Amino acid sequence: MNAPEHPTPFDAAALDAADTLAPLRDLFDLPADVIYLDGNSLGPLPRATAERVAQLVRGEWGEGLIRSWNTAGWFALPGRLGDAIAPLIGAGAGQVLACDTTSINLYKVLAAFVGQRSAGRTRIVSERSNFPTDLYIAQGLCQQHGMTLHLVEHADDIPAAVGADVAVLMLTHVNYRDGRMHDMVALTAAAHAAGAFAIWDLAHSAGAVPVDLLGAGADAAVGCGYKYLNGGPGAPAFVWVHPKHLGPGTTLAQPLQGWWGHAAPFAFVPQYQPGAGIERFQCGTQPVLALAALGCGLDTLHAAQPLGGMAALRAKSLALTDAFIAAAQPICAAHGLRVATPLAHALRGSQVSLAWDAAAQPRPGAGYAVVQALIARGVIGDFRKGDARMADILRFGFAPLYLRFADVAQAAQALAEVLHTREWDQPQFLQQGAVT
Amino acid sequence: MNAPEHPTPFDAAALDAADTLAPLRDLFDLPADVIYLDGNSLGPLPRATAERVAQLVRGEWGEGLIRSWNTAGWFALPGRLGDAIAPLIGAGAGQVLACDTTSINLYKVLAAFVGQRSAGRTRIVSERSNFPTDLYIAQGLCQQHGMTLHLVEHADDIPAAVGADVAVLMLTHVNYRDGRMHDMVALTAAAHAAGAFAIWDLAHSAGAVPVDLLGAGADAAVGCGYKYLNGGPGAPAFVWVHPKHLGPGTTLAQPLQGWWGHAAPFAFVPQYQPGAGIERFQCGTQPVLALAALGCGLDTLHAAQPLGGMAALRAKSLALTDAFIAAAQPICAAHGLRVATPLAHALRGSQVSLAWDAAAQPRPGAGYAVVQALIARGVIGDFRKGDARMADILRFGFAPLYLRFADVAQAAQALAEVLHTREWDQPQFLQQGAVT
Numbered sequence: 001m002n003a004p005e006h007p008t009p010f011d012a013a014a015l016d017a018a019d020t021l022a023p024l025r026d027l028f029d030l031p032a033d034v035i036y037l038d039g040n041s042l043g044p045l046p047r048a049t050a051e052r053v054a055q056l057v058r059g060e061w062g063e064g065l066i067r068s069w070n071t072a073g074w075f076a077l078p079g080r081l082g083d084a085i086a087p088l089i090g091a092g093a094g095q096v097l098a099c100d101t102t103s104i105n106l107y108k109v110l111a112a113f114v115g116q117r118s119a120g121r122t123r124i125v126s127e128r129s130n131f132p133t134d135l136y137i138a139q140g141l142c143q144q145h146g147m148t149l150h151l152v153e154h155a156d157d158i159p160a161a162v163g164a165d166v167a168v169l170m171l172t173h174v175n176y177r178d179g180r181m182h183d184m185v186a187l188t189a190a191a192h193a194a195g196a197f198a199i200w201d202l203a204h205s206a207g208a209v210p211v212d213l214l215g216a217g218a219d220a221a222v223g224c225g226y227k228y229l230n231g232g233p234g235a236p237a238f239v240w241v242h243p244k245h246l247g248p249g250t251t252l253a254q255p256l257q258g259w260w261g262h263a264a265p266f267a268f269v270p271q272y273q274p275g276a277g278i279e280r281f282q283c284g285t286q287p288v289l290a291l292a293a294l295g296c297g298l299d300t301l302h303a304a305q306p307l308g309g310m311a312a313l314r315a316k317s318l319a320l321t322d323a324f325i326a327a328a329q330p331i332c333a334a335h336g337l338r339v340a341t342p343l344a345h346a347l348r349g350s351q352v353s354l355a356w357d358a359a360a361q362p363r364p365g366a367g368y369a370v371v372q373a374l375i376a377r378g379v380i381g382d383f384r385k386g387d388a389r390m391a392d393i394l395r396f397g398f399a400p401l402y403l404r405f406a407d408v409a410q411a412a413q414a415l416a417e418v419l420h421t422r423e424w425d426q427p428q429f430l431q432q433g434a435v436t
Numbered sequence: 437m438n439a440p441e442h443p444t445p446f447d448a449a450a451l452d453a454a455d456t457l458a459p460l461r462d463l464f465d466l467p468a469d470v471i472y473l474d475g476n477s478l479g480p481l482p483r484a485t486a487e488r489v490a491q492l493v494r495g496e497w498g499e500g501l502i503r504s505w506n507t508a509g510w511f512a513l514p515g516r517l518g519d520a521i522a523p524l525i526g527a528g529a530g531q532v533l534a535c536d537t538t539s540i541n542l543y544k545v546l547a548a549f550v551g552q553r554s555a556g557r558t559r560i561v562s563e564r565s566n567f568p569t570d571l572y573i574a575q576g577l578c579q580q581h582g583m584t585l586h587l588v589e590h591a592d593d594i595p596a597a598v599g600a601d602v603a604v605l606m607l608t609h610v611n612y613r614d615g616r617m618h619d620m621v622a623l624t625a626a627a628h629a630a631g632a633f634a635i636w637d638l639a640h641s642a643g644a645v646p647v648d649l650l651g652a653g654a655d656a657a658v659g660c661g662y663k664y665l666n667g668g669p670g671a672p673a674f675v676w677v678h679p680k681h682l683g684p685g686t687t688l689a690q691p692l693q694g695w696w697g698h699a700a701p702f703a704f705v706p707q708y709q710p711g712a713g714i715e716r717f718q719c720g721t722q723p724v725l726a727l728a729a730l731g732c733g734l735d736t737l738h739a740a741q742p743l744g745g746m747a748a749l750r751a752k753s754l755a756l757t758d759a760f761i762a763a764a765q766p767i768c769a770a771h772g773l774r775v776a777t778p779l780a781h782a783l784r785g786s787q788v789s790l791a792w793d794a795a796a797q798p799r800p801g802a803g804y805a806v807v808q809a810l811i812a813r814g815v816i817g818d819f820r821k822g823d824a825r826m827a828d829i830l831r832f833g834f835a836p837l838y839l840r841f842a843d844v845a846q847a848a849q850a851l852a853e854v855l856h857t858r859e860w861d862q863p864q865f866l867q868q869g870a871v872t
Contacts, residue, residue: 101720103694284537
């Protein structure tokens with residue numbers, strides 16, 4: 001094989017020196033020996049989190065006990081953190097809640113808008129390559145309501161799929177596999193033109209790319225707290241509904257009607273009465289420790305505000321992924337690895353995915369093994385297995401809050417060495433574990 | 437008023453000296469100046485929790501990063517903690533999951549069994565005084581399925597209400613207001629005799645009273661992690677389904693079908709396929725920090741195992757509530773406060789509720805104010821407002837893991853003084869805050 005032994009060089013030191021966001025890296029406790037390219041799956045630990053959680057545990061819980069529900073503002077956390085998420089996704093104050101999980105929040109909004117569909121609208125449209133839990137949740141609702149989930153194979157075919165029989169277009173803004181980003185404005189408009197609602201999953205967008213939900217006129221959105229928001233493993237998710245659906249005279253209802261979503265939770269009346277606004281999308285008591293950690297994660301994004309905020313983060317993210325693609329592409333090409341992430345900036349999220357078709361792999365399981373060999377070297381990405389329709393994917397997330405261009409150069413160099421020396425072709429790397 | 441100035445005395449020192457469970461109090465970090473009678477609402481901080489959470493945050497998350505999903509066993513936590521809950525509620529290994537919230541878990545099991553109902557079964561039966569979120573969740577499901585929620589006024593009338601048109605009898609085992617405990621065996625049998633399913637909410641039972649779900653032949657149960665299980669504010673809840681409903685050939689399905697409930701979550705296939713057993717009652721990614729804290733809470737209960745386990749805890753709980761009732765009743769009677777908790781042991785949970793009918797109160801808001809005056813003295817109970825049908829309630833939880841008979845004596849003394857001196861009748865106590 002006539003593969004280049006080294007990645008295409010670039011001046012990482014100069015780029016890092018010119019990076020006005022570079023000081024933000026100090027907000028995180030990153031292990032010294034790790035280049036962390038998996039913040040798209042689990043964000044790293046903010047430096048402030050451990051102390052905040054300890055203070056919550058020992059002070060608010062241990063000393064304050066039950067009193068802290070009031071005195072420490074625990075009840076207000078879902079709304080307060082929602083307000084911190086709002087500017088990152090183009091939503092207004094009082095419109096977002098941090099609560100439950102992405103799957104459960106999707107169920108709430110999907111059920112709510114399916115409940116608003118007009119007669120004859122029997123389909124929910126999504127993508128086959130959408131994150132599976134979104135499809136599973138939609139399948140459950142379709143079963144309940146005698147509807148069909150229509151899965152589009154290629155992103156370009158989505159507008160044509162949204163016909164007069166569609167109730168909801170449900171998409172993940174940035175695809176978890178290939179990192180392709182949808183045009184939220186155009187697709188929301190296409191859904192509305194067809195009389196359908198547009199619901200967006202921002203799991204790979206919030207904190208990674210600029211999002212303008214109100215500007216796009218989206219109907220609802222959900223997203224994840226533990227990826228680019230750095231909220232910790234299994235951090236609470238978030239939910240947003242356009243305020244036009246929640247004003248006086250509206251009837252939008254979600255089925256998980258627990259006491260936290262009641263208009264007066266502490267009246268303890270036996271009859272449910274939904275809260276006036278987004279509050280009705282709450283359900284049960286929320287995990288306060290996890291919410292506190294999410295708050296520290298959100299603080300890391302708000303620290304970027306005086307340095308240019310999401311626009312500056314986006315510019316650096318694109319520079320990082322550009323640099324990685326440019327550096328790694330010749331090596332990858334020599335080994336049959338395609339860059340699956342779109343080269344056009346408008347179509348790219350904050351990750352680079354390398355796709356390995358089964359036929360192009362030097363041996364079965366090579367994709368998984370390459371990722372494991374990189375992890376053994378401290379370069380942490382992850383692997384998503386494909387199927388007959390989709391290639392195996394090697395994913396590398398580039399979170400602009402804490403990554404340096406030097407990390408990009410080192411990651412590309414490690415990838416080149418692992419591929420060139422066939423370091424990955426060892427039993428300890430080829431054996432697949434439960435998860436990567 | 438000819439009220440006694442002091443509670444009926446009892447030999448607290450002798451009872452504490454004879455208490456074989458007394459050493460367990462050392463498992464908790466309790467503030468020195470507090471007598472904590474609200475463990476029925478939020479359990480106190482176990483001594484091990486702060487360090488465990490710190491180790492999770494700094495080590496597993498900070499150092500291990502994404503790798504800890506495997507290496508630290510994060511994915512297995514809902515099942516592993518479920519296995520720790522199982523012996524406390526008479527369930528088997530592999531039958532319980534710690535996940536989500538009580539409200540959401542109730543939605544799952546209620547929807548699942550409503551989905552199994554035969555034609556003509558159009559009612560869900562519960563109690564009007566059940567915790568409201570249970571009623572709200574049931575109301576939502578009734579609306580979805582064209583069913584009716586039938587609320588029984590008096591516990592004794594429940595068996596008669598379970599007729600041939602009932603799909604599910606849904607009860608909270610120990611009532612959150614008056615602490616009355618249902619006969620799970622008899623009521624489950626009554627439900628089954630009528631062809632209905634029996635679903636139990638163990639929010640005020642798990643860790644407080646012995647429960648034998650398999651022995652009672654219950655169909656499903658949910659419960660709370662942050663009360664007697666000492667899991668921390670908003671700790672994940674739990675869910676159990678009788679294994680006979682989950683074996684091969686069964687079709688029990690729950691609508692919150694997220695990826696964690698999939699038969700192969702990491703296959704990332706687009707079609708939902710439910711997990712074989714209780715796993716299908718999982719939905720989205722769980723809050724790992726909160727689960728870790730719940731694990732420490734469960735350890736405190738398991739520490740009682742060599743000292744007699746739930747039977748010993750129950751015996752002490754009854755001795756504590758007996759002592760409080762005996763000491764406080766004469767004073768309460770003189771002030772128009774009824775003991776609302778049943779005197780019969782078989783009908784009593786682990787709390788004592790004092791009911792104050794509006795007519796018997798010296799002035800409106802007196803109940804709330806008495807609780808506030810007690811809290812100001814460091815005796816922490818809570819208050820639940822009544823309505824036209826139900827009296828205001830002053831609640832005092834007696835968790836046998838950490839309370840002493842000396843605490844009972846001191847609490848009764850404080851109550852006597854607050855009532856006798858009318859200490860409660862001050863503006864700072866009468867003004868109602870958001871929550872107690």
